[in-house]
Amino acid sequence: MAKSTKVSVGRRGFLKRAAAGAAAALAVKPGVAGAQAPAEAARPAAPPASARQVALETAPPPRADVYTTDRPGADFMVDVLKSLNFDYIFANPGSSFRGLQESFINYGKNTQPEWITCCHEESSIAMAHGYYKIEGKPILCMAHGTVGLQHASMALYNAYADRVPVYLVLGNEQEIAFRRSDVEWTHSVQDAAAMVRDYTKWDDSPLSLGHFAESAVKAYKVMMTPPYEPIVLCANGGLQEEPMPEEDRRTLRIPKLVIPSPPAGDSAAVVEAAKMLVAADNPVIVAGRVARTPNGIKLLVELAETLQAGVLDRRFRMNFPTRHPLYNVGSVTTADVVLGLEVPDFWNATHTQTPINRMGMTSRPTTKAGAKLITITAGDLFSRSNYQDFGRYAEVDLAIAADAEATLPALIEACKRLMTPDRKRVAEERGRKLADEHKRTRDRDFDLAAAGWDASPITTARLSAELYQAVRKEDWSFVSDTTFVSWWPLRLWDFDKHYQFIGGHGAYGIGYGAPAAVGAALANKKHGRITVNIQCDGDLNYAPGVLWTAAHHKIPLLSVMHNNRGYHQERMFLQDMASRAGRGIENTHIGVALNEPNINYAMLAKAYGMYSSGPIENPKDLGPAIKAALEVVKKGEPALVDVVTQPR
């Protein structure tokens, strides 16, 4: 944007000068003109004044233009938002929040929060999504109330479905008189949050600075009460840019923030659940988004060990150590009690449906007759109806509407109290069998990983193994989803810390992966961790500018491409549909393949100022390429290795 050529005058304190100028104008007296009377007298008489002249001389003087203020409303908004202790602001610039941006970077000194430049609003939100899952702290994001939010909306839906808090401030000009151009009309909206109200937890459009302060604090409280969800707060342009009213300067205050304690389960219901679990011969635990904090892992381990029950992980969070003998063993099909902890798709976890290769649709439970089902989830405390992320209604025997992590201490204690020597013996015997099963599964996984070891394109198993070999002696954090690489990292690596795995998209909105990894890497940076990302090619193409954000802000992130040259899941769906229709699949590359020409992600990363190598096609080149990239990351910068891979 071009700088103004006007004489620069500091806006702070300028009001005095503006007022003095206005006073001087008013001080001009009608009699001043009479001082020149002698010279005028020799001239012929002037014609009578026209109506226009009379009007000009007798009308009130024009309003003195005021160019500056020492305290725009945005300064107070910054005070409010700073009180919420955000580490960063993630935003793509937008004129509707220019007042806030200026106040943050000058008045707020661009610290706590620090401004991070994003190249797309979808990236801003997804970065916040990834950051939260590592750090446990929400990020302040900003966007236009119209076009910015439209860009951001898919990422917001991902965060919503993944129960991740995001604090989104939208710029908007509600007062029509303040809209200076067609751009500001098209960038203004009557009810900005309406577009995303179905997948946010709360929103407001404050009409005054006091209103803004109260709503800003309330929004944070609502967002951080389980189930965590994004919120939206609108910042009116006039409130940002106009001076703080004198009255407000004396009276405005920032309300105190108190985060509610998370809701724990009803004590009688918890005891009932414990009785069922301890009495069971084959209890199994299904883990969804259980571990909100690192302590959640410890609690889940304690419960599983107390019961000697297998933990079936839905891979939404780092819930349970992958090398623990109770990890991913047992089965809902043989269980007599199934405990679902923060499982959003509990019905799917306990049912099977007609596969996609056949017509019609039937479903049946996968649990055995008489099995008891228990759920503990904060999801029962919050529901919206339009978007269907809530899943199918699950018929259970005991539903505890509460946060699972907050409920686990009481449940563990109740189970321990009920554990008789006889039940303990049964549990220990069960535990030995489950440990054997865990070992067999692990042996099988490593054998399966060997299949196609020397193949080109490179198998996702080998990619995962080579990557782990490079980072396993570091303090690493794996920040991408594993679904599209056959879960190999979770099958081969040793995960035991909360920050080592953060699950995936939430709503499978593709385009999450790259920005979420950058956000997660920023969170890991201050802890000195090596952040590792297996980056899907289709995902990166949504908003690759996030690579520039990583390079510009020196965010250390090791990205290894899973470059299978297509939207492969969709390709398989097309194959299914073509086969159902009996038409053959010769054309099912149309619309899903990313080739002809092949995309060179190493060149793409270089264009954004990032170290890169590849495309790697020979599996023997992979280990050394990852090692070289890791050295760059250890120096505090991002690096990308392009690897041409097998489909899954």
Place this chain on the structure above:
Amino acid sequence: MKTLAFVTVLFTGVAALAQQTTAPAGNADNGKKLFVRDGCWECHGYAGQGGRDGVRLAETALSAAQLTRYIRRPSGAMPAYIDKVLSDAEAADIWAYVKNLTGPKAAKDVPLLMELKGQ
């Protein structure tokens, strides 16, 4: 959903018949082309190594007839190929190709995997 459970279903479902059928000779070269054309690689991998969505096909223990029968009425989530799309002869060609694909190494033959497993 196509899962590894499908592996078990496939092999237990047809392994008993493995020795009872006579495998027609297939054209492995044509089978290689069909393996790509008909998208076998999409779930089973270019090396027939198998993965999350499809079983291992390299060095398959199935006969051509068994493979063809399975392709017509798969028990898992694999798409069903009718003969109009893939003839018996073409299925036999694919069988001839995957039958001769080099089988996988065992984990014990891959030093890196053994190192990771033992760490």
